Amino acid sequence: MSDAQNAVNIVSNFLEASMAPDPELAATYMAPDVVIIFTGGRDMETPHAITHFNAGRYAWVKKALGQFDWTVHEDHIVVYSNGTLYGEWPDGRPFAGNRYLDRYEVREGKITRMDVWNDSAEWILTPELNRQS
Numbered sequence: 001m002s003d004a005q006n007a008v009n010i011v012s013n014f015l016e017a018s019m020a021p022d023p024e025l026a027a028t029y030m031a032p033d034v035v036i037i038f039t040g041g042r043d044m045e046t047p048h049a050i051t052h053f054n055a056g057r058y059a060w061v062k063k064a065l066g067q068f069d070w071t072v073h074e075d076h077i078v079v080y081s082n083g084t085l086y087g088e089w090p091d092g093r094p095f096a097g098n099r100y101l102d103r104y105e106v107r108e109g110k111i112t113r114m115d116v117w118n119d120s121a122e123w124i125l126t127p128e129l130n131r132q133s
Contacts, residue, residue, distance in 0.1 A: 007077040007106035008068045014104075014111060015081060019062050021054075023047040031110040038116045057120060061087035063100065076107040085118055098123060 001009075014029035026047040036044035044050050054061055066083030080103055086096035100118035104111050 004070045004072055004077055006109070007079050007104075008070060010106055010109065010111060011068065011079045011081060011102075011104045012065070015063060015065065015102075018047060018050065021051050023051045026050075029111055030114075031107070031112045034111055035113045036116075037114070039118055039121060057090075057124075059088040059090050059092065061085055064096075076105045076112065079104045079106060085120065089124075095123065 010029050014026055017023075017025035017029070023046070030047065036046075036050065038044050038050065038053060042053070044053065062085070063081075064084045064086060065081065067081075069080045069082075071078045080101065082099075082101045084096065085098035085100050086094075088094050098119045100116070102117075103113075103115040105113040
């Protein structure tokens, strides 16, 4: 297996664990000093912080994984995951088709940086953007 495919597998396994949600398992795919920057530029200390943040924003949320792209650098591999979010807002309204893009840096078999972007804030501010699909 190539280094790039191994990095994609690490990210894919992390995403599956984080959607369970199983922050303990998710943390095993991350370096101890991982940098996590979430939507709005929020620093997250651990995968547990992601779970806590999502619990306040959504009744529940999952990712419909799209494709993975990667680029190989001298000392790490960058993996991009894109797709859509689906779930339920805290008031019980369902949603789907909420775009996301995640960027991961993988070094020596661990995620060392994670950046997350999605449309949730826009959809919260302008509910009519919520497209059911």
